[in-house]
Amino acid sequence: MALFMQMDEEPAVPKPTFNDFGYKKDGGSNITDKDCSSWKGQGDWEEDWGEAYVGKRQPALFVIEVNSGDVRPVDGIGRSLSVGQVVWAPARKGLHEYLVFVGWPSDTRKFGMIYCFNRPCALYAVKAPSFGSDMKDNAIDDASLTNLSEGTSSAFLPRFTPDGTFLLFLSSKTCVDSGAHSATQSLHKIEWNNEGAPSPSKILDVVPVVMCPEDGCFPGIYCFNVLSNPWLSDGSTMILSSIWRSTGVIISVNVLSGEVSKLTPSESDHSWSLLALDGNNILSVCSSLIDVPQIKYGSLLKEESIDAVWSWLDVSSPTSESHEKVKSLLSSLQFDILKIPVKNVSENVTKGAGKPIEAIYVSSKSKGHSCDPMIVILHGGPHGSSLTSFSKSLGFLASIGYSLLIVNYRGSIGFGEEALQSLLGNIGSQDVNDVLTAIDHAIDMGLADTSKITVLGGSHGGFLTTHLIGQAPDKFAAAAARNPVCNLALMVGTSDIPDWCFVETFGTDGVSSYTEAPPPQLLTTFHEKSPIAHLSKVKTPTLLLLGAKDLRVPVSNGLQFARALKEKGVPVKVIVFPEDIHPISRPQSDFESFVNIGVWFKKYCK
Numbered sequence: 001m002a003l004f005m006q007m008d009e010e011p012a013v014p015k016p017t018f019n020d021f022g023y024k025k026d027g028g029s030n031i032t033d034k035d036c037s038s039w040k041g042q043g044d045w046e047e048d049w050g051e052a053y054v055g056k057r058q059p060a061l062f063v064i065e066v067n068s069g070d071v072r073p074v075d076g077i078g079r080s081l082s083v084g085q086v087v088w089a090p091a092r093k094g095l096h097e098y099l100v101f102v103g104w105p106s107d108t109r110k111f112g113m114i115y116c117f118n119r120p121c122a123l124y125a126v127k128a129p130s131f132g133s134d135m136k137d138n139a140i141d142d143a144s145l146t147n148l149s150e151g152t153s154s155a156f157l158p159r160f161t162p163d164g165t166f167l168l169f170l171s172s173k174t175c176v177d178s179g180a181h182s183a184t185q186s187l188h189k190i191e192w193n194n195e196g197a198p199s200p201s202k203i204l205d206v207v208p209v210v211m212c213p214e215d216g217c218f219p220g221i222y223c224f225n226v227l228s229n230p231w232l233s234d235g236s237t238m239i240l241s242s243i244w245r246s247t248g249v250i251i252s253v254n255v256l257s258g259e260v261s262k263l264t265p266s267e268s269d270h271s272w273s274l275l276a277l278d279g280n281n282i283l284s285v286c287s288s289l290i291d292v293p294q295i296k297y298g299s300l301l302k303e304e305s306i307d308a309v310w311s312w313l314d315v316s317s318p319t320s321e322s323h324e325k326v327k328s329l330l331s332s333l334q335f336d337i338l339k340i341p342v343k344n345v346s347e348n349v350t351k352g353a354g355k356p357i358e359a360i361y362v363s364s365k366s367k368g369h370s371c372d373p374m375i376v377i378l379h380g381g382p383h384g385s386s387l388t389s390f391s392k393s394l395g396f397l398a399s400i401g402y403s404l405l406i407v408n409y410r411g412s413i414g415f416g417e418e419a420l421q422s423l424l425g426n427i428g429s430q431d432v433n434d435v436l437t438a439i440d441h442a443i444d445m446g447l448a449d450t451s452k453i454t455v456l457g458g459s460h461g462g463f464l465t466t467h468l469i470g471q472a473p474d475k476f477a478a479a480a481a482r483n484p485v486c487n488l489a490l491m492v493g494t495s496d497i498p499d500w501c502f503v504e505t506f507g508t509d510g511v512s513s514y515t516e517a518p519p520p521q522l523l524t525t526f527h528e529k530s531p532i533a534h535l536s537k538v539k540t541p542t543l544l545l546l547g548a549k550d551l552r553v554p555v556s557n558g559l560q561f562a563r564a565l566k567e568k569g570v571p572v573k574v575i576v577f578p579e580d581i582h583p584i585s586r587p588q589s590d591f592e593s594f595v596n597i598g599v600w601f602k603k604y605c606k
Helices: 173-178 324-331 392-399 417-421 430-444 460-471 498-506 509-513 520-528 531-537 555-567 587-604
Strands: 003-009 017-019 022-025 059-065 070-073 081-088 098-105 122-127 156-160 166-171 186-191 204-207 237-244 247-254 260-262 271-278 281-288 291-302 309-314 333-340 357-364 374-378 403-408 453-458 478-482 542-547 572-577
Touching: 003 081, 059 081, 059 098, 081 156, 098 156, 173 417, 237 271, 291 324, 324 333, 324 392, 333 430, 357 430, 374 430, 374 460, 392 403, 392 587, 403 430, 430 460, 453 460, 453 587, 460 478, 460 531, 478 587, 498 509, 498 520, 520 531, 531 555, 542 555, 542 587, 555 572, 572 587
Parallel strands: 247 271, 374 403, 374 453, 453 478, 478 542, 542 572
Antiparallel strands: 003 059, 017 022, 059 070, 081 098, 098 122, 156 166, 166 186, 186 204, 237 247, 247 260, 271 281, 281 291, 291 309, 333 357, 357 403
8 A cells, every 4th residue: 555645734714704694604614605695704813833934824734545546634633733844654564554743832822933943843653544444443533642752842853764763853952942043953863662552762862962062073963954864774874964164064973873974075165965865875065155066976985984985076967057157257266264263252151152253255366465345244043154155146246346254153053052052142242243353354364455345144144234334333335234133122023033032132031031012121122232222323325125025024124224224314225025025035036136235335335
């Protein structure tokens, strides 16, 4: 019997209908629209998972018998969970088949889900529906639902070992505990019960959270997708894409010993990501800020665990060929990763938070003795990262005559948990100072002309951009911000992630102090931490690019800041993209966005 599982949305809840005599029905399916020549009411408001999930209904799980086309819902889950990331449990002859999935509680306040790994979640097992002739097999009650990961508040991306002995999963428990929306992950396993129904098992650590990596050593797992079959031929080595400081890498994890190895070349500053795996053969993508993506084929030459040796070969593909003009433009560029000591480190700062930050510097090979105008690029999150991987947008800016200083300030992922956690409660100061330190470092190295520095960032990078032009008003010739956080006091009442405002402003105490109605003293602190508190000092010409359908940082945040700049006579331009959400990633919008950034910087940074 060939079975296939599928995620879908539940049918829409029928809306109440009214006719000439008033209220006609409450959603009962026995009355059709034909019975009521009248209008339908909207029904009860249902909360969704915020940004990128507007209009999405409750997810539901179905199993399809491929040969017959018979479709049956998976019973026993209930509406208290939003389900996802479903996998089949290993089949055992004579036993009922099970599905394992991730469940997020959906019967409480729903905060925005996308990009947010601090949402509590657990692994569950549920019986798959039977397609046999005995329909009694289908009478499954709620008791068939089993929480497999009761010992942790975060469990996702489940994968079984090929022999079915262990169930592996990633955890972002540090996110749930601290409130940070992304953090260093850990890898765990539980023994799978082969005797009948699954039951909760002891959770075993495979790779713990790395708090403070030694120089050059493994900084922890930062993985956001796992192949459906991530195993080498030995059945115990898992292959993952991860982040290693400012580069993307491919790592192997022996799930029996917990041993971690980097498979991608150590001498390369390029970024790698995993595409496919078959036995001991890997397909990946390799790129850099000055090299378009190239498919690579990796094969295992030597198998001794940590001393394993991999060979990497180019895979020629006509679809990966770039236009000759693009290649020519990129060939004139070079990049380097700068290690920058942080300044003013207090005695009570953790060891990891006192280590150097990194910035990726992209420049022309033939700049001679003069410096090109420089754009400081700032990522969002703040617990995101900027990698050396190819970016068409940054490639465009570099190709029209700018050097780029792409800063990974403390709080970025890829550098260990102590450095990341140090930013909580210190936004608007520590991150701003790290960026200014990186700029001063570039100036001291002779890489930047102090009169030709601009700054660009989106989301929290926009928060930093608008903070910098207020806190260092003489530093920048021009600025551009995409959906920037400008006023936390306004954002906390309008965003799909108001908890973010509390945690980043107040630190881990923000988890317990969260409220839907902040009192005046909290609103005052939100304002003090915001770029708008420094608005009176701003004189930098500023371009704001805003997505009208952004729920993460609603358009009102940027518009308020822009109007305030206009009031005081600062040159400002606002472009609103009517159909875009937070990333402004629709192809036409992305193109228009960066063309306008280039034009704006050319106007004020000559």
